[in-house]
Amino acid sequence: MLGGCEVGLTLAVLAPLLFAPLVPVLNRYTKFHVGWLVALVPFTLFVYFASQLPLLMRGEVVEVFYQWVPTFGINFSLYLDGLSLLFAMLITGIGTLVVLYSIYYLAPEEPLGNFYFYIMLFMAAMLGVVTSNNLILLYGFWELTSFSSFLLIGFWFFKEESRYGAQKSMLITVAGGLAMLAGFVLLYMVTGTFEIREIIAQAETIKAHAFYLPILILVLLGAFTKSAQMPFHIWLPNAMEAPTPVSAYLHSATMVKAGIFLIARMTPALGGTMEWFLIVSTVGIITMAMGSFLAIKQKDLKAILAFSTISQLGMIVTLLGLSTSAAVLAAMFHLLNHSAFKGSLFMMVGIVDHETGTRDISKLRGLAKVMPYTAVIAGIGALSMAGVPPFNGFLSKEMFFEVSVETVAATFAYVHPLAIMFPILAFLGSVCTFIYSMMIFHGVFFNGPLTEDTPKHPHEAPFGLLAPGLFLVSLNVIIGLFPGLVGNTILKPVTESILLEPMKIDIYHWHGFNLPLIMSIGVVAFGLILYKNLPQFKKIYDVLPSQPNMNTVYDGGLANFLKGSTWLTEKQLTGYLRDYLAVILGFTVALVGSVAIYREALDFNMVNLAPVELAEVLVAVVIAIAAVFTVMAKTRLSAVLSVGVIGYAVALMFVLFRAPDLALTQLIVETVTLALFLLCFFHLPKDLLKGTIKGSAKLVNAAVALGMGTLMTVLTLSAHNNKSFESISKYFIENSYELAGGKNFVNVILVDFRGIDTFGEIVVLAIAALGVYAMIKLRSKRGRES
Known part of the structure; x- marks a missing residue:
């Protein structure tokens, strides 16, 4: 149970985030300026935070702790001390004045609902940053400040300068944030926790560790980019294209001070060296x-x-x-x-x-x-x-x-x-x-x-x-x-x-x-x-060289990056499914295979494997022959039929393995897909299979297919001999009837134990079906109009 102070702090941090979606609705239906209602939120929060001053002056703090992803040490934990209170009062106090100022500054025809929605989003993000006691939670709020400030800086999106400034601030601060995240991960590796107070308690351990300097540099990169320290300062002047209330809020009292907050918060853990x-x-x-x-x-x-x-x-x-x-x-x-x-x-x-x-x-x-x-x-x-x-x-x-x-x-x-x-x-x-x-x-x-x-x-x-x-x-x-x-x-x-x-x-x-x-x-x-x-x-500025500068580096680097990414995209997105599969599967073989070999994870011990029966060998031979025939087939009908043979042979294999449910499912799916293939291929051009494929492409196809098949085979065999954990199947067998009332534990797993997953799959299929239906209707409508 959370006490009154803990509940109050949680509500104070989340209040702007909860109120933000209401702003466009209020703006549409209220007969007076919506800014008056919006101003009540930061003003109320300022009063709340100011009321905590006596408590903090006595040396006490307010803590909130709620487990979120405990396996990885990620918790919704908040901490209100003197440092976070100062920033919270600045965020809410100046936020109130900025909202009141914007009521008279922005024209009535401006999209005020969007503006105040962005302001509330940004306010919530900043409050989350300064009160977070968990580094991953802080990082989440940190990136939300970058996103919401991007929206605010680009509020007048019809101006090229506003779009440029918003993009520039986003790219630089997000890049710094990613570096900061890497520093947080290293801190976790050293301390075993993401909780800031626990990290501070291990300050001497951190400073004596070999990772100290990488941690320091990575965390400071996040702080320097956010607080516009040289050479990362170049985004701030361009961000002035935002409306003046945004500049008064983000770039004097709040966002740029997030970097200052991070340095101050991490001083006990990393400072003094x-x-x-x-x-x-x-x-x-x-x-x-x-x-x-x-x-x-x-x-x-x-x-x-x-x-x-x-x-x-x-x-x-x-x-x-x-x-x-x-x-x-x-x-x-x-x-x-x-x-x-x-x-x-x-x-x-x-x-x-x-x-x-x-x-x-x-x-x-x-x-x-x-x-x-x-x-x-x-x-x-x-x-x-x-x-x-x-x-x-x-x-x-x-x-x-x-x-x-x-x-x-x-x-x-x-x-x-x-x-x-x-x-x-x-x-x-x-x-x-x-x-x-x-x-x-x-x-x-x-x-x-x-x-x-x-x-x-x-x-x-x-x-x-x-x-x-x-x-x-x-x-x-x-x-x-x-x-x-x-x-x-x-x-x-x-x-x-x-x-x-x-x-x-x-x-x-x-x-x-x-x-x-x-x-x-x-x-x-x-x-x-x-x-x-x-x-x-001022004549001194005429003497000093103006080029190169960091703006030139940024613009040139971004242009070269876009040029390189365009070249790479054109090489990858050829429009042929074969090329996409070759890249994806080839990369998978190279990455997974090299890691498996490097970590010596491959184990081909056959002792614990079940004996192979003659019937299973015969079915496997049929599958292999049908697969080869599919590749070598010259006509569309023969290729489809050979694929069908593979599907039905797999169903027969399930029967041999005493899995009737899987066999029945495989038979139904195979019959439906075979019929759909035949229906679809009937409407395709007759010469579909007459396209020429170069010999080099065939060699690539063969290499990728052989590599992927070999990889999956060796991984399957190795996985059987590398069991780091006890199989969960025993739990399902023992508890299916008692907990779910079903004797068929395969069905129980799908419907009960993994019910949410199954529901999600059904939802995805339903959305896909609705999308297909909508496209068919749209095409039919266009056909009638033409």
Whole structure:
């Protein structure tokens, strides 16, 4: 029996998935915007997760365990601790604001039922990812996020850019997910379990195992592709073709943070080693610096935010790679802050696009004169992102600087010559962050008179569009001024769930006049100088080579892959059944035969075989002669009759083996199929068998037939002598009458013990029959019309 907390957590995770199919129906029959009903789901879930804070602050957790496929260690097990709660609150809280924002953003003629269905599907997938305690369950939800985000990014499917962006995100993240799955399988081989808490308990065993490095690389590939770390970042800018509410939800607060969650969740099991630091922190700091540098080059507001997101995620990954208590606290604090300021900035960009008709910063200036509330959202969000006090972004950025400085002298840095690059790249990346933040705020809303060359005359947005963004930027101010509100309530349980040790949280603005503060002052000073001379600074992009880049690699690789697959398909799909059978059977012979020989599984011991009677030999000879005659037959009728001889001879063999039921079934099937063959062949062309077959093709036919026949013979004989388990036939013989009330245990097996299988076969045959009937009716109808 599940307790109240367990039932509540299960319902909370599955609620969006259960509600999603109702959305198209509600959209069709409700007289008001369906978004108001949809918003109730994430809001209710946010209230539920927020209500669990007191429990988690006391050090307790909520667990759900239900056996699913126990043989393989796959269970429906959920685990709610500080880390999963933070992500669940972000998913549901920002999800509520995004749904409310989309009510005013999307036009009524849009397919709203589809949109909110995809949103609910994605929300359920993300909740499943962050609460899963079983790696296979997590993987299932993980791939559901890729699928649902594919639908959301390609929502405007009539645009080629949307289809391209959706496909790109799908291919990259799914490929990473498959690598991650391989890492999970290796973890199972090492630990014997897929349960995350049990895996964490065996952390030392994993780190000492020879599979540790392959596990680490494979799992991180999944995290890096999902969180858009270089060189897998290229999908995120193209994903900006999605509607702005989708960008605000997927690409600032949720989907891209799934990779962050995976790294944080696996830190106790895989973190704290030299390999972890070198891979995770190196990839993170390079992504942070390069993402912010490339953001300045962009002209589209959403593209700037896309590269900004890549950079900010790189910063969080860097901190998680360091794995110290200060670094983990800074990572989780900045994750929370990033969701607030980046979500508000995406909503601001949507407002600007909605009310001016463009996102091109070269056409936007002076908007603060007519869009003052939007300017407030942009100002607070951009300054928080730039790390300017008193906003929350300043606090987590200071913590980042402090940790990066400590890295140079810390023993966990391992490679001291490289460690000096962390504070340098952190400083340079932050300078670039300040520049593009000023591009967004000052360049669009001030920087001269009101723009006059936009498709729409600029004007302030309605309150419904403004409210979600204003709410999020208010959090930037509140958390910045009163960080203690989230310190011991949210961040303490989060960091303790990652570090598995008690934490003392003390976040404040003034740390004295130290190196991190000097770095912050330098960021503002250099940032202002470079922003003032931005045209000259941007000339550096003209000097740097633009090719080759990862987009070129992706496009070229995809084109070559499609070209190669087309060539292979044309070689395989020749239109001849003979070729298909030759490939399938030949591959089977090669694969199964080589494995059987390699594993020394073949055993030709004849001691335990029953004696062969003369009648059985005679029937076998008849079958062989009829088979050879079928191949050598020159006419259609003789070939069909010889096949019939084989079928009836097999029925006679069943009689000799004292299996009357099988014999009767074989006789009925053989008679029906023989009649059908004759009926069908009557309508086929007369010269069907006069086609010429090359000698080489005949040799291939003979080789495949001989190989397949030999393989099945030796496998059958070997299987009789390689019995790893006791035969189940004894159980059926002993229990058929007692459990099913039938003395004919063959019938009992088919009808009772394997009743569901038999029912499934009947259903398949019924569907096939209906399909044939429908095609016949359709052809008859077309014949009458013509």
